[in-house]
Amino acid sequence: xxxVVETGGxxxxxxxxxxxxxxxxxxxxxxxxxGWFRQSPGKQREGIVCISRSSRSIxxxxxxxxxxxxxxxxxxxxxxxxxxxxxxxxAGIYYCAVDRLATADFCSESLLSPVGMDYWGEGTQVxxxx
Numbered sequence: 001x002x003x004v005v006e007t008g009g010x011x012x013x014x015x016x017x018x019x020x021x022x023x024x025x026x027x028x029x030x031x032x033x034x035g036w037f038r039q040s041p042g043k044q045r046e047g048i049v050c051i052s053r054s055s056r057s058i059x060x061x062x063x064x065x066x067x068x069x070x071x072x073x074x075x076x077x078x079x080x081x082x083x084x085x086x087x088x089x090x091a092g093i094y095y096c097a098v099d100r101l102a103t104a105d106f107c108s109e110s111l112l113s114p115v116g117m118d119y120w121g122e123g124t125q126v127x128x129x130x
Contacts, residue, residue, distance in 0.1 A: 002026035002119045006096055009124030016086050020124060022079040022096035027119070030074040033057075033102035036081045037114055039123075040092035047112030048094075049081065052105045059107040064090075088130050093123035 008020040020036070033052045039045040049070040050059045058070055069082040079096050097117035110116070 004121035006121045006124040011127045020081040029077040037095045050107035050111040057107045091128045095123045
């Protein structure tokens, strides 16, 4: 059984930083591209970043480029998202997810879509104060 658990959310002032972690068990962690997604109040869930199996391919949503950094530790089965210079519009629930068909070591644009993701955590809340 695959389990996905996100941690690290919280309340931070605009301009501040947070580091999210996602632990995934029950699958061969290093065989899949993985992604971070965000659902802000009143909006649909959107992809933030995809990171490929070896981390050589990382695809960011334009709005977070230069501020967010994704990484993964395949030995520990953990996915990370370092978020700097957080803005009010970054607030929301952050999820990590896995597409069990995404076994190529490359992130395509389609992997920034929540459609097709098979395994999700319950998310971690990020709140930004202005």
